[in-house]
Amino acid sequence: MSPAFDRVQDLLKKLPGLGYRSAERIALHLLVEKPERLEPLVSALNDAAATLHRCPVTGNITEGDVCPIYDNPARRKDFICVVESVPDLLAIERSGSFQGTFHVLHGKLSPLHGVGPGELNLGSLRQRLEQDDVTEMILALPNDVEGEATCHYIQDSILSGFDDIALSRIGFGLPSGGGITFADSATLRSALESRKTFE
Amino acid sequence: MSPAFDRVQDLLKKLPGLGYRSAERIALHLLVEKPERLEPLVSALNDAAATLHRCPVTGNITEGDVCPIYDNPARRKDFICVVESVPDLLAIERSGSFQGTFHVLHGKLSPLHGVGPGELNLGSLRQRLEQDDVTEMILALPNDVEGEATCHYIQDSILSGFDDIALSRIGFGLPSGGGITFADSATLRSALESRKTFE
Incomplete structure (x- = not known):
């Protein structure tokens, strides 16, 4: 043209x-x-x-010094949800189901693509463990090999010496409204593994 | 945010x-x-x-005085394909199946949406009929009520007094690779109406 x-x-x-x-x-x-x-x-x-710039504490984007979620006194600073990216953070915020604070890694470990721990926003996560007396951490990282590896790295390297922190990973399974027929094998495997006692 | x-x-x-x-x-x-x-x-x-600006002759976008297709001496100026929009022009160019020149209306007649003949690029089309001794015109306008109305307007008002110009409308029917099961009713109706003798 x-x-x-x-x-x-x-x-x-x-x-x-x-x-x-x-x-x-x-x-x-x-x-x-x-x-x-x-x-x-x-x-x-x-x-x-x-x-806009990256919040030095949480890695979220912000106009102010720190991100408005971390700055909000109503949000628990001792309860951290670790996510891969800002879109993931926004999706969880939209669900309205988490009242703690976030930590954005800006990636996940992927040696094949040259992403090691140094490329992720992990230094400030370690700092927050002491500063904010963190008691609980949810790893909201994807259900794939890199997400798995990143979870293990955080457990083994970042949380070493912080044995009192309750660490969990978000649940995997059938999406809301999703039928079994249409779910892929990996989802069904996760859904079966994460079955709960029916009371 | x-x-x-x-x-x-x-x-x-x-x-x-x-x-x-x-x-x-x-x-x-x-x-x-x-x-x-x-x-x-x-x-x-x-x-x-x-x-970029609009070509004063064809309505296509151009960097030069007139659009490069119209400027190309290999393209027949007496053979005009009328299209609704620049994306439509680009799609036909990509098909490589038209060697004339284009005329972009930048819309189609739609009284309900306040689009009358004055809103369309029709004045320069009328000028081209004389200037370029046009012999043939294809109306490549959509298969809907507005497309139909625009075709009739061009035939009745723009082409009045130019009875020697061969006027046609592009064919409608099944898309290439499309099965009958998946075609909508309007497409099937067009496909049946535009059937050709099989030899």
Whole structure:
């Protein structure tokens, strides 16, 4: 089409969830169909990039010094939920089912992809154990090999010497509304392993 | 999360094909996970917005005075394919099955949505009929009520007095690789109506 257009399309295509066609559609929308939407979007992105940074305590994104969840006195600082990413944190927040504070690792251990403990946000997690007198920790990490490895590393290396902390991993099984017919084998295996006594 | 972040997410959500979750994912990608991708994207968008404009002859987007397809001497200027939008034009170009030139209406007639002939790129279409000694026109407009109405308007009002122009509408029917079981009723109706003698 044109070099300037192709460059926009190429860069949009690299965003998560966008392919060739959806990138083309968005580029045409912003450049041809609704050009009045381009400037507000660009300035909102620039403003957010200038305002937001990573919370030095929890790893969540924040406008202030520390993330608003950690800053909220109603949230238990001694009860930490460890997640892989900010989208995971937001999903748990939306569920409204956790009243402690979060710790975002920004990844999971994956030696094959060159992700070791040094690449994860683990140093500040260790600091929080003492600072906040942590009593309980939930590992809300994915049900895969890397998630498993990350859980073991946290248990063995980060929590060593903190034997009083109650450590758990989120439950795996059938999703709400999901039928057995449509569940994949790994989900069914987890669901069978995590069966509970029916009373 | 934060007002600056919410604003980015709200604006992204308005882009075609993006919902609440995909907008959140893209915002986090550009602001947290891969912030180094933000500046190139923003400047590519600004560059393209400054460079691209609508071709005064065809309605396609272009960097030059007229669109490169119309400017190409190998493309027949007397053979026009009328499309609703630039994505439609690009889809036909990708198919490599049309060697004439295009005319982009940027919409279709829809009185219910306040889209009358004045909102469509029809004035320059009428001009082209004389300027380029047009001999053939394909209406590649959608198979719906608005597409139908737009075809009739072009036939009755734009082409009046140009009785020598061969006017056709693209064929409707089963898509390539599509089975009858999975086709919707409107498609099947079109497919039956547009049946061809089998020789």
